[in-house]
Amino acid sequence: MTQLLAAILSFSAFALLFGVVLAIASRVFKIEGNPMADNIETLLPQTQCGQCGFPGCKPYAAAVASGEAEVNQCVPGGERTMLQIAGLMGVEPKNIEEEPTAPMIAFVREDECIGCTLCIKACPVDAIIGAPKQYHTIITDHCTGCTLCVEPCPVDCIDMLIKPELLEHWSWPLPDTARAQLAIERKGQHAPHAT
Amino acid sequence: MTEFAVILLSAVLVNNYVLTKFLGICPFLGVSSKVETAVGMSFAVMFVMTLASTASWLVQKYILIPLDLLYLQTIFFILIIASLVQFIEMMIHKTSPILYQGLGIFLPLITTNCAVLGVAILNVQQENTFITSALYGFGAAIGFALVLILFAGLRERIEHAPIPEAFRGSPISLITAGMMSLAFLGFSGLVKI
Amino acid sequence: MLHTLLRSIAERPGIFSGGIEPEMLKITAGSPIATPPIAPIYIVPIKQHIGEVCTPIVSVGEHVFRGQKIARSQGYVSVPVHAPTSGTVVKIEDHAIPHPSGMGLPSIFIEPDGEDSHDESLEAICDYRGRDPGELRERVRVCGIAGLGGAVFPTFIKLLKDQRNPIETVIINGIECEPYLTNDHRLMLEKPEAIATGLDIIMHMVGAKKAIVAIEDNKADAAEAIRSALNSLPDMEHVEVRLLPTRYPQGSEKQLVQVLTGKEIPARKLPMHIGVLCQNVGTTFAISDAIIRGRPLTERIITVSGDALPRPGNVRARLGTPIRFILAQHGLEHFEDTHLLHGGPMMGERLKNPDIPVVKSTNGLLAMHSETMMKAHKVEQPCIRCGHCGVACPVSLVPNLLADQCRNDQFEKAESYNLFDCIECGACSYVCPSNIPLVHYFRYGKGQLAQITRAKAFADISKERSEARGTRIEREAAARAAKRKTVRTKHMPKPVDEKSSEEKSDISADPKGDGL
Numbered sequence: 001m002t003q004l005l006a007a008i009l010s011f012s013a014f015a016l017l018f019g020v021v022l023a024i025a026s027r028v029f030k031i032e033g034n035p036m037a038d039n040i041e042t043l044l045p046q047t048q049c050g051q052c053g054f055p056g057c058k059p060y061a062a063a064v065a066s067g068e069a070e071v072n073q074c075v076p077g078g079e080r081t082m083l084q085i086a087g088l089m090g091v092e093p094k095n096i097e098e099e100p101t102a103p104m105i106a107f108v109r110e111d112e113c114i115g116c117t118l119c120i121k122a123c124p125v126d127a128i129i130g131a132p133k134q135y136h137t138i139i140t141d142h143c144t145g146c147t148l149c150v151e152p153c154p155v156d157c158i159d160m161l162i163k164p165e166l167l168e169h170w171s172w173p174l175p176d177t178a179r180a181q182l183a184i185e186r187k188g189q190h191a192p193h194a195t
Numbered sequence: 196m197t198e199f200a201v202i203l204l205s206a207v208l209v210n211n212y213v214l215t216k217f218l219g220i221c222p223f224l225g226v227s228s229k230v231e232t233a234v235g236m237s238f239a240v241m242f243v244m245t246l247a248s249t250a251s252w253l254v255q256k257y258i259l260i261p262l263d264l265l266y267l268q269t270i271f272f273i274l275i276i277a278s279l280v281q282f283i284e285m286m287i288h289k290t291s292p293i294l295y296q297g298l299g300i301f302l303p304l305i306t307t308n309c310a311v312l313g314v315a316i317l318n319v320q321q322e323n324t325f326i327t328s329a330l331y332g333f334g335a336a337i338g339f340a341l342v343l344i345l346f347a348g349l350r351e352r353i354e355h356a357p358i359p360e361a362f363r364g365s366p367i368s369l370i371t372a373g374m375m376s377l378a379f380l381g382f383s384g385l386v387k388i
Numbered sequence: 389m390l391h392t393l394l395r396s397i398a399e400r401p402g403i404f405s406g407g408i409e410p411e412m413l414k415i416t417a418g419s420p421i422a423t424p425p426i427a428p429i430y431i432v433p434i435k436q437h438i439g440e441v442c443t444p445i446v447s448v449g450e451h452v453f454r455g456q457k458i459a460r461s462q463g464y465v466s467v468p469v470h471a472p473t474s475g476t477v478v479k480i481e482d483h484a485i486p487h488p489s490g491m492g493l494p495s496i497f498i499e500p501d502g503e504d505s506h507d508e509s510l511e512a513i514c515d516y517r518g519r520d521p522g523e524l525r526e527r528v529r530v531c532g533i534a535g536l537g538g539a540v541f542p543t544f545i546k547l548l549k550d551q552r553n554p555i556e557t558v559i560i561n562g563i564e565c566e567p568y569l570t571n572d573h574r575l576m577l578e579k580p581e582a583i584a585t586g587l588d589i590i591m592h593m594v595g596a597k598k599a600i601v602a603i604e605d606n607k608a609d610a611a612e613a614i615r616s617a618l619n620s621l622p623d624m625e626h627v628e629v630r631l632l633p634t635r636y637p638q639g640s641e642k643q644l645v646q647v648l649t650g651k652e653i654p655a656r657k658l659p660m661h662i663g664v665l666c667q668n669v670g671t672t673f674a675i676s677d678a679i680i681r682g683r684p685l686t687e688r689i690i691t692v693s694g695d696a697l698p699r700p701g702n703v704r705a706r707l708g709t710p711i712r713f714i715l716a717q718h719g720l721e722h723f724e725d726t727h728l729l730h731g732g733p734m735m736g737e738r739l740k741n742p743d744i745p746v747v748k749s750t751n752g753l754l755a756m757h758s759e760t761m762m763k764a765h766k767v768e769q770p771c772i773r774c775g776h777c778g779v780a781c782p783v784s785l786v787p788n789l790l791a792d793q794c795r796n797d798q799f800e801k802a803e804s805y806n807l808f809d810c811i812e813c814g815a816c817s818y819v820c821p822s823n824i825p826l827v828h829y830f831r832y833g834k835g836q837l838a839q840i841t842r843a844k845a846f847a848d849i850s851k852e853r854s855e856a857r858g859t860r861i862e863r864e865a866a867a868r869a870a871k872r873k874t875v876r877t878k879h880m881p882k883p884v885d886e887k888s889s890e891e892k893s894d895i896s897a898d899p900k901g902d903g904l
Binding site for chain 3: 041044045046047048056057080123124125126127142144165167169170171172173174175177178179180183
Binding site for chain 2: 003006007010011014015018021022025026029030031035036039087088089090179182183
């Protein structure tokens, strides 16, 4: 009987001790906010285009961090961003349904613009200049190509143009060899079952 | 002094827990796909293993033996290990969320890492002193870290190598692990215990 | 590998780690520099240096003189462009330049009048020793001089007398380690006096006490010529002409400095950070021409060679001459089964068509039989980890690993293995028994990293703008709410009359006004 009591008491005391230590530790290491959301947000292209179904890059990052959104919903980010987010979250990469298009910029046909300011309100990065009843124009250096300004325009005077390639921004393609091609092919099928 | 060096060397290389005793294979294969996560895991295991081996020695000596409760050894040791793992989990979550995310399920699974319990039990079986058991735990952890990081480095390179389709993924990892184990067998002539 | 390691640890003059000894094929070493006739048209791209692009300052139909400035520099890292001969500007439009992309730049087309009369607005400065270095530096900038070794970095930037990084040693680079090329060799043989004067000018400009003229031992005659030219100038006892064993890529700035001084230039640093200034012999000649004769850079020496060329040789080509015209002078008019290279065989780039003009970076033009090129570029085989590339690498990188990372899009990892220290000399590709185009992979990786950095910077700006917009909208909403509140409290006792609702609609219409 004494031995039974000794066993129960010593074990309970021991467990209680660790319980107290862990309770204190959980206070000390308390986490505010969701640090993963910030880490994911830095990976996103910040076009604020809403193609992921969320009203901007920050909400999407928060949704991914809390597990509400998939990692493959960022269309402008493409495969690269998807792989980075998947790597960060420690989940299996997923295929992206939509093919990434060439980078675009919006362009206002100024002679048709009626100066309604609707596109100015739609622009998520304030890259459209104009005032009521004045022609509007787009700061091409800041345009993210999100297409959010196209829809509100009542006279359809905004075109999406392919961003012109600059000589300084040109970069070498992969060598045109069979092995390089193999690497590209493997990348396509390799990604989903990487461990 | 020589004794300490021999213990450390034997725990790290000769009786390597992963490649010679085949304990702790789960995290060895689970978190070795990236060097960064492998390093994080190594530090977590180092922390848990060293503290667990010293704490279990103390429990054995001052609670279990005096109270004649040796039949409760496993449950006591697991309690220590589980608490330590909980502690380090909270710490990692706070200090490095990315590492926390990367380790995923394998972090709480250190609790069931047989290498940790193995070290604790072997320590008391071998009737080590306090210092030597701490050293033994630490050496075993260093050995675990060494092979885990080496293996992660190998796997990182293998990942993009043109391996035949059938061998890609787990098969080539197991083959690599086997070859590493063979290589570590070479250390068996180094120290005689 | 150990060999490389030991050599890089033993930091001593006379050697750089790695390197190769390719067959030199300097078949044009004995051909004197020829002067071709005036071409029917000159195509002058508005940017021929590393840095910012220039703005044309002439209009179509305008008559220009040789040496007249036709495009103004913009920004600091930029030098102007000058007319290569006298004539009329016929058009200004995009034209292909020697660039691997095959893309074009706005170019000024000049139809020569045959007079070749000079623009004489720049005076000759013969008493340069008595002039202020700043004034001479401005002259070097105005004359459009950029590094003629191939990097075309604006020269005036390097010629700064900087108190923080005083220049002790000036190095004149006459190494010319690329196979086939002999333009620097011929220039040293034929114009040693001008090069010696140029060196004197540079030493005066940066206040250097010492100078070394470095020449490889396959050009001993050039070293002799330079030596005797130096002896004829006063106060040249601190100038040394040094013959170095032939080795590629010894002509690369960092390797040459290491060989001559025993000091290694740290990563992402310049020679000036260790008190050294490096100038190519062609640039030195151009500096002397600009100061002593007041002539802007309108021509350069190029080697025209290759096994598909009937009459190889060295020519003094005006910048803007179509390459087709120069090759025709050397007997090549049909380009079937011919590969054209801009530059040497190691670092040169393939030209897509012969109608591209000569620019400041053109040090050689090679016409090779397609068969020879096919032999040099065999099918890429798997890496066998022989390690030859690591031994050959002059900057001690691990090329096979880097290529693997670049091929598999692990760019950040490649960067951490110092991808950006690669000088793209091609030694690794040359020695690779599996014919892996290693340098091509590195160029791909560097380009992708640059794009990633650009995308990141753009994302940061977009994020900032989007956040600024968010706070602006919030502020406006708050202001509106506050205003509404004051209106409401003011009119609270009375029933809402017409005036207040009018006011309200005014307020809600208000933010439209400041759309930005």
